[in-house]
Amino acid sequence: MKLERQFATRMSDRAPVYSKEDIASDAAETAERRADPGFLWDFWYPAARSSAIPWRKLLTAVLLEVPLVLGRSDEGKAFALRDACPHRGIPLSYGRFDGRNVECSYHGWKFDGCSAQCVEIPSLTSQDKLKVDRIFAGHFPCQEQDGFVWVYMHSGRRTFRRRPALERSARNTRART
Ligand code: FES
Secondary structure (H helix, E strand, O other): OHHHHHHHHHHHOOOOOOOHHHHHHHHHHHHHHHHOOOOOOOEEEEEEEHHHOOOOOOEEEEEOOEEEEEEEOOOOOEEEEEOOOOOOOOOHHHOEEOOOEEEOOOOOOEEEOOOOEEEEOOOOOOOOOOOHHHOEOOEEOEEEEOOEEEEEEOOOOOOOOOOOEEOOOOOOOOEEO
16 A cells, blocks of 8 residues: 555656655655564565576565565576666566566666666666666565575665675574674
């Protein structure tokens, strides 16, 4: 329901990419999450069975009320992105995946599945100054182990110098950062 509202809002406004409202909204969402005592953020969670991700297809999952899109690159690396395009909020799972990049179905922005970095905006011309490589989709550390795709659900916009470690035993999913 929340995603639908967010989607409707983003579709109806004509604000530029990363407007002040978007940033304020992200900050509010992060604050809301931090204040939410019901969820355990900053832990690894199993999002799907490894076998459930079909070749060159995307799979959706929801963890801690966050919609995710899961995939696996042709090199065999699983990834987890927030299932919302950073441009106008369309679910990225509606788009296409070529084994490396996820292409949004709305305006065709492409994101590297593993790094979440934007790699192409088809509408840009040579006069446009927008730096494509500074745009990222929301993404979460992801790892396959014990037949599952594990996703580290962090509590906000975080960057990781190195991926949080997932305990070798599937029984203990606590992450060490
Ligand atoms: S909503 Fe415009 S490219 Fe995704």
